[in-house]
Amino acid sequence: MAKLILGLAGKLSSGKGTIAKYLQENHQAEILMFSTPLRDVLDRFYLPQTRDNMQGVSKGLRESLGQDVIARVIAEDAKKMPDGVIVVDGVRRPMDIVYLKELPGFYLIKIEAEQTIRHQRLNKRGQNPDDQSTTFEEFQKKDAAEAESLIDEVAQEAKFIINNNGTKEELFAQIEVILKKLT
Numbered sequence: 001m002a003k004l005i006l007g008l009a010g011k012l013s014s015g016k017g018t019i020a021k022y023l024q025e026n027h028q029a030e031i032l033m034f035s036t037p038l039r040d041v042l043d044r045f046y047l048p049q050t051r052d053n054m055q056g057v058s059k060g061l062r063e064s065l066g067q068d069v070i071a072r073v074i075a076e077d078a079k080k081m082p083d084g085v086i087v088v089d090g091v092r093r094p095m096d097i098v099y100l101k102e103l104p105g106f107y108l109i110k111i112e113a114e115q116t117i118r119h120q121r122l123n124k125r126g127q128n129p130d131d132q133s134t135t136f137e138e139f140q141k142k143d144a145a146e147a148e149s150l151i152d153e154v155a156q157e158a159k160f161i162i163n164n165n166g167t168k169e170e171l172f173a174q175i176e177v178i179l180k181k182l183t
Contacts, residue, residue: 003083003105004182009091009155010111011148012139013118015164015171017127019111020087022172027085027179032074034090037061055147068095075099078106085179093150097157107182110158113165115143 006023008016023029038054041061047053061069071093078086078100091097091108100106113121119139123132134142142148155161160181162174 003081003086003103005078005086005088005100005103005106006178007088007091007097007100007106007108008111009108009151009158010113010164011115011118011151012143013122013125014111014113015121015162016089016111017125018164018168018171019109019162019175020089022175023085023087026172029085029087030081031087031089032077034070034074034088034092034096037070037073051142051145051147055145058147067093068098071096071099075103078103091154092147094154097154101157107160108155108158109160109162109178110155111162111164113163115140117165118143 006029008019010016020029020031020033024031035054038057038061039049041057042049042053058070074088074096076099078088088100091100097106097108100108116136119134119136122134122139160178162171162178164171
């Protein structure tokens with residue numbers, strides 16, 4: 001199989017990580033996440049990996065080193081990976097796909113899910129220390145934050161749209177349909 005790079009764009013708790021994990025477990029996909037360099041910085045400074053801290057680090061890096069600093073890293077990492085399925089989790093800004101679009105085999109996928117469902121999933125998963133205690137009002141504020149605000153704009157370039165308001169089985173079936181179209 002040639003290199004297949006799938007960028008996942010979706011709002012907070014829409015299912016990007018679930019899709020990435022499914023592709024990793026069932027199609028031996030490699031996963032690249034825009035949040036990984038941010039988590040690395042926070043770990044180095046012994047700071048908690050909260051959503052607010054990650055957004056602050058992201059903003060600081062982009063303001064001081066260029067809006068495309070993380071996008072360049074992700075695209076270079078994808079370019080250097082061997083053939084197979086590569087998942088880029090967390091595409092949020094138009095700048096995030098500028099370099100990825102230049103790579104052969106890149107496709108952007110938009111993941112949609114209702115806000116109330118996404119809030120329930122955030123509370124359940126607890127990926128970050130502050131997730132499980134997030135109220136719906138706090139979730140709505142996070143959903144409107146800078147990191148989430150451009151997702152709809154970037155997702156306009158998506159080749160595929162996945163509706164993730166249903167079960168995991170329904171989600172996985174949609175992924176398989178996309179893979180069949182691309183391979």
